[in-house]
Amino acid sequence: MKFSLAVYSAPYSAQSASSALRFARVLLAQGHEIYRVFFYCDGVQNGNSLTAPPQDETDLIAQWQELQRRYHLDLVICIAAAQRRGVLSEREAKRLEKPAANLADGFELAGLGQLVDAVAHSERLVTFGG
Amino acid sequence: MTLHIVNQSPFSSNALQDCLENFAQGDVLLLIEDGVYALQGEFFRAIPGARIYCLEVDTAARAQEATASAKPNVEVINDIRWVQLCTQHNPIVSWFR
Numbered sequence: 044m045k046f047s048l049a050v051y052s053a054p055y056s057a058q059s060a061s062s063a064l065r066f067a068r069v070l071l072a073q074g075h076e077i078y079r080v081f082f083y084c085d086g087v088q089n090g091n092s093l094t095a096p097p098q099d100e101t102d103l104i105a106q107w108q109e110l111q112r113r114y115h116l117d118l119v120i121c122i123a124a125a126q127r128r129g130v131l132s133e134r135e136a137k138r139l140e141k142p143a144a145n146l147a148d149g150f151e152l153a154g155l156g157q158l159v160d161a162v163a164h165s166e167r168l169v170t171f172g173g
Numbered sequence: 174m175t176l177h178i179v180n181q182s183p184f185s186s187n188a189l190q191d192c193l194e195n196f197a198q199g200d201v202l203l204l205i206e207d208g209v210y211a212l213q214g215e216f217f218r219a220i221p222g223a224r225i226y227c228l229e230v231d232t233a234a235r236a237q238e239a240t241a242s243a244k245p246n247v248e249v250i251n252d253i254r255w256v257q258l259c260t261q262h263n264p265i266v267s268w269f270r
Contacts, residue, residue: 044260051269058206059180059269069252075260167259173180173188173206173269 047161051172053088054103063171079117079161087125090150111149122152174199176262179208188268212240
């Protein structure tokens with residue numbers, strides 16, 4: 044079955060960010076398809092490449108990237124939410140004249156329309172927030 | 174039939190209360206994360222006969238296994254069953270505020 048996930052919470056702030064990753068893994072292991080994972084609100088921090096958790100803690104960003112490479116997932120970060128929270132691609136950093144870019148590889152910036160598109164093209168949407 | 178997912182403790186959030194107010198006949202409830210603390214109260218009187226599930230890892234992490242098994246209509250499920258519930262129900266509504 045075709046799923047999309049919406050992630051509203053930042054890593055290390057709420058358990059729901061790691062629940063989303065765990066759910067995604069189980070979905071894929073069960074043979075289901077993930078059409079898109081849309082990161083919105085504080086969830087955009089899941090695509091911040093400058094996070095540096097201690098080595099003995101789970102690196103959620105790296106694990107999303109690993110899953111993305113393995114399954115060619117469409118990991119989309121809401122561009123408006125990301126700009127407000129300082130998650131910028133090279134292109135956005137240049138355009139907004141900011142000193143650095145930090146969008147993690149494997150993630151893409153796009154508009155909220157991509158969440159609507161995900162709802163339209165998926166059989167199920169599961170939201171992770173809090 | 175809707176699958177309602179609650180991930181907040183009813184002792185610190187209105188999420189469960191809001192969910193129960195919108196619960197329809199045939200809907201099912203899944204408690205995850207801090208939502209499993211709802212097992213400690215008598216919250217489910219509002220939805221008599223409804224199927225209630227709680228996620229095994231979150232229930233164990235919060236030492237709520239005994240409270241879960243003491244409730245007759247509550248079933249403890251693993252992540253694979255969680256995915257199955259999502260395939261069996263539509264829409265899936267998450268309550269986290």
